[in-house]
Amino acid sequence: MTAHRHRTSRGDTPRRPDDRRRTFPRLAPRSGDDAPAASWWGDAWVEALEDTALDPARLARGRSYAGRGHVDAITVTPGRVTAYVHGSRPRPYRTDIRLRTLGDEEWERLLDIAAGRPDHIAALLDKDVPHALADAAELLPAPGDLIPDCSCPDDGLPCKHAAALCYQTARILDEDPFVLFLMRGRGEQEVLAELTRRNAARSAAERATAQRIMAERTANRGSMGGRSGAGGQIPPPLLATVPAASVLAARSLPALPDPLPVPPHPGRPPVYPEAAGAPDPLALDLLATEAAGRAHTTLRTGRDPLTGLTPWQDAVRLAAAHPGSGLTASTRALYTALARATDRSPTDLARAVAAWRQGGLAGLTALEEEWDPPAGPFDRARPALIAAGFPDGPAFRPRHNRLSTPALQLRLGRDGLWYGYESDPGRDDWWPRGMPDTDPVGALTALTGH
Structure with missing residues (x-):
């Protein structure tokens, strides 16, 4: 993916490279009796889904899927929420929820309203969304704003997988309302930096106005306005300083903390949304899963489990770890790509995979090597x-x-x-x-x- 830099509408505050992409790990299952959302903005998100749903039964199944933890990690980018949702088939379905991002004028109005109310900024920092701020620029979706898309064959609007993703997204919104801003086009750090800048500019303007009024009053009283400290001028605040000697003085650093314990299982990779010119997200998911397992084994044993494997042996191992027997389109594509990369045929790879599944590297060696065993x-x-x-x-x-x-x-x-x-x-x-x-x-x- 091509890296690029982005600035706010004022052009002076760079954002962090990952500020417009956040991935949330799979949420734990919960009771079906629990409400879909705990906040008023989470309820508004759920209502936008349910008010446009054509089939209540699909909603009920989607809510059940969400409650049982069928939704994998959720990735949020401007205008899109993406996750893999497990259904009745072994392979999960890729599910997206799209919504409109705000235009520049809408963002200007929203940020101006927020910066003009200190209580709004305090509420946002406390993970709360004031109603007036949400209504200022249609921050919350209205019925029909949420557009579901799923790789499953069901053409329902929404299907149960998209409904499950919506219900789980409401739980994320409960915990972090800044996700609403990200969905509408801007990340948390970007919004906070812009609010800080606007608040500082507003404070400076108010201070300048106060100084001007005080100067005018002093002048009317015939005071001397040209000398330092006269005319009601407010001296600039002193900057905090640190003595240079304390910075350069020799000091000992504390001992490093003990290393963290190795987790019992490898972590799950993030969800990779589709993007023009980017690799296939399922291929990235496979490689990331393999890398996580390899890193976990190295941490646990101190030894890389793949040390010494040739490119061909590693290709066989990768193909053998992929579920299926070569009958699905994704498996056939994987076998074809790995076979081409190692200058073998898909049949050679399929035979080698059968040997690897039979006995690992030793089984592959038995397939490919003839040797003369000793008597016995x-x-x-x-x-x-x-x-x-x-x-x-x-x-x-x-x-x-x-x-x-x-x-x-x-x-x-x-x-x-x-x-x-x-x-x-x-x-x-x-x-x-x-x-x-x-x-x-x-x-x-x-x-x-x-």
């Missing part, structure tokens, strides 16, 4: 199969670390485990199947089911 367990495997009564036992033929029939194969890995494979007879197209075992009889039993 390998030599005893074929007699053990015959003694166990497998009808295919005598048909297994040894080659390097593999025992094969036309349709079944056992491979001895360097980790001492036997890995099962199957192929259509005569095709020599072997695919990993079953669970590995230290005993060839157990591995063949897992492969054949008897």
Whole structure:
């Protein structure tokens, strides 16, 4: 995403780069008897949703989804609220709520009203929204202002996933009403900085007016107005100072605090909204989840779990961690991209994923490596199969670390485990199947089911 700088309408107060994007973690489930919102502005948000809903049943299901915690982390940007909402399918749905942002003239009116009332500024700092301020520039949505959009096939207005997102957003608004300002176009720090500037300018103007009135009164009394301190002039306030010696004096720093304990589970990544020219948000979510798990393991064990993996092995690991079996559009796209990046075919990757899911890195090694095991367990495997009564036992033929029939194969890995494979007879197209075992009889039993 292209970085850019933004200034307020007056052009003199830069905002923080992340001030117009905030992500709130998934809210904890709560009882269905609780009210959707606890503040009057949260109630107004819910009413804007419910007054335009066409199906009360969808609203009820959305409220149930929200109460059960089906809404993931919520990201708020100007004019948009985004989250993934879990429904009846394994993959969550991407859900958006859009609303109009305020224009420059509306912001000017809103900020002027807020800066002119010290009680308004105090209320905002106390996480409260005065009614008069909210009404000044239509800060709260009216019926029809909230436009839902969801990747689910339901064309309801709203669907239950969008309704769930609206109900959870009301809880966020309860805790932080500055989210209302962000939805309408400006972040908290940006608004507070502009209010501070306007309040300072207003105070300076009032002070100048007071000085002028006092000077005029003094002049009317025939006082001397040209000397310092005469004419009713108010001296500027003294600035606080610090002696240079105290700054430069040697001092010892306190000991660093103990490191924080490692959390029991990796954190959840933020939600990545779609943006023109940006990577696919689900691909970013996958990479962020992988990075969080890797960092958590490194913190917990002091060792990077992926040290030593080749790009191909890491691509197989990433694909194996993705849910599904290659039948969904997102999984096919992932397999195609990873296969192209490693100069392999999607079929090669799918076979390698099956081996990784069978035995991790050792399973992938068993797929790709032929080697000559020492005398011992390998030599005893074929007699053990015959003694166990497998009808295919005598048909297994040894080659390097593999025992094969036309349709079944056992491979001895360097980790001492036997890995099962199957192929259509005569095709020599072997695919990993079953669970590995230290005993060839157990591995063949897992492969054949008897």
